Amino acid sequence: MGNRFDSVQAVRDGLKRVNYLADDGIASVAFLADRLGKPVLVEGPAGTGKTQLAKSIADITGARLIRLQCYEGLDESKALYEWNYKKQLLRIQVDKNNDTWSEVHDDIFSEEFLLTRPLLEAIRADQPVVLLIDEVDRVEVETEALLLEILSEYQVSIPELGTITATQIPLVFLTSNNTRELSEALKRRCLYLHVDYPDMDREKEIVLAKVEGITDHLADQIARIVRSIRQLDLKKAPSVSETIDWARTLMLLGIEHIDAEQAKETLHILLKYQTDIAKAAKELSSDK
């Protein structure tokens, strides 16, 4: 299997082409994930581009993105595979008399009657695949165990069929909002990447890349205001996506230069709690 990336820099440039501005950490870890063939666990506050990272990587490698959205109550019939029992029933009923029992038995547990779910699909695909397991912290601890086999061996064991191994090693990204501690077993199998809010310069570049027609001056101002706001003690600090929304709003309003009044009026796009908005407004208007 060939390597997808030549160097860390190549990852970075590639991501930049699809408008994802990676910092050193993101690029290095993505590069390693490819070289070592290990899944990446991406953790960090909401709205910092964790899911987007997987999408962008799929984009630049020309791979298909297969996504498994996790939620409470996810089980193997939704994550791994399921037998298509309706079809199996039909098969049995169609020719009741002709086949012997063992023939029918062998027949209905063949791949034809298997419904593949995202995880199985990812390792059976012929083309390159990026597998995104989104918000893995939402499943119960017991369900995490489902993932372990596929994450370390890239295979799925189906009792009736045997073990299905991967035709190619997919790049796997797991994202987590850190609402609970993931199990040691899962963490051990992954590379760990913590994505935090970007620093000011990177945020400015992100705004410039994502919002069309924005002026350098406005982007700079936005990045600086957002950084100031993040330093306050807030319930929920503004995320990158909210920064971008804010920038778009300001563009729509035709604002070229933000003053305190305009900032206050549009704060509700950055912040989602009334107490936070009040606090930020107070901070921005006071001159100390």
Added chain:
Amino acid sequence: MLDLMSGFVAELRNAGLPVSLTENLDAMEAIKQIPLEDREAFKWALGATLVKNAAHWRAFETVFEVYFSLRGPEYALKDDEDAGDFWREMQEQMRQGEGKGGAGGMDSLTQEELMNLLMRALMDGDQAMMRALAKQAVQRFAGMEPGRPVGGTYYLYRTLRNLDLDNMMSKIEQAKSNDGQEPLEDLERRLENDEMQHRIEKFKQEIEAEIRRRLVADRGAEAMAKTLRKPLPEDVEFMHASRDEMQSLKKALYPLTRKLAARLARKRRHGRKGPLDFRNTVRHSLNYGGVPAEPKFKYPRPAKPELMVVADISGSVAAFARFTLMLVYAIQGQFSKVRSFVFIDGLDEVTEYFKATEDITEAIHRVNTEADVVWVDGHSDYGHAFEVFWERYGKDVGPKTTVLLLGDARNNYHAAQSWVVREMRHRARHVYWLNPEPRSYWNTGDSIVGEYGSHTDGVHECRNLRQLEAFVEKLA
């Protein structure tokens, strides 16, 4: 390299990071893939394989810096002559990087000139210049001598005192108005200030790094790593936390409460199965033509406990009380009702402060400033406080109530009045005592935690966030 790596991993483990054998092997594999010259990528390769928790990242960075960043030949300063070479070399580099030449011969500058240079660098956001100045400042002001048995903080203090960074802000502002820049509007000025603060902070870090660098060169990585070892946020003791540690504790608290709340909510929903729910089963049997094919069960819904927190907020244990209150209020959705009381020698109810605002920090601030907790002399008197509590609020303690008593039970030899606790236990569902002191200190001196403790359902040692979290989880 192998030796260095095993030393590195051992130090990480010493610092409290759980690094398993497979992770160690992964790290070895990872660094093979990365060109060694690329320090950043190298660091991230190690970080991604060895550190699996964002809160541990800082500890990792410190160890990494000591073991790898400082090993380059340019840092090997053995004696003064070497150091001299090193300076010349650095200035050479700087001049090339700068292209200005104005910074040459920094050794000969007066302090005045140095400060001006620093101010310019801060105003222009000139990274290379700031780094050079940090080095110069450390060399000039820290007064470092090889083999001197003082910690890095001492040198840091000396350097910073001489630089007088606190006044830097106002100086910069002055310089700007002298430059003839038009006065900025409020918002702009604030942003500008934030920017400067950020740069000064960075400069301080630069100095810190420089001091560490020199100390490592002097004493060797192993010894240095040991002195730099800091406890992880969840292991910091409440009673002895420094200001920085308090900050990191506060940061660690919020994600922790979120996790805790999610876990508790989940636990409540996924209790064990209860008895058959006849109605629901019949209702669902209609799907199967009246055959009760899918039995439904009543899920037990354990009642949420009612919580009363009675906390000592006298100096020695104030931090602990604050954190416990913050934690309890952050997850108050998990309790049917939370009431809180604080005392030193008098007692006051502070529930209202938390109700009035959504902002817990502000409520805590009000507790510290407004609550009427001093009765006679402002020294802890558990006995009197408990008596007052029982007299005023005792009737509110019922069979659903869980009472948490917070404090070190250092009663300053006042009367214990432990009968109150005994009565409480009779009436309440549970009474727990949380003590921020190490177990070995209990019942020494004026601590009478044993006397109170015998009347409670349990006395728990809560020295750090980890222990506090474990206790609260058990409680809800």
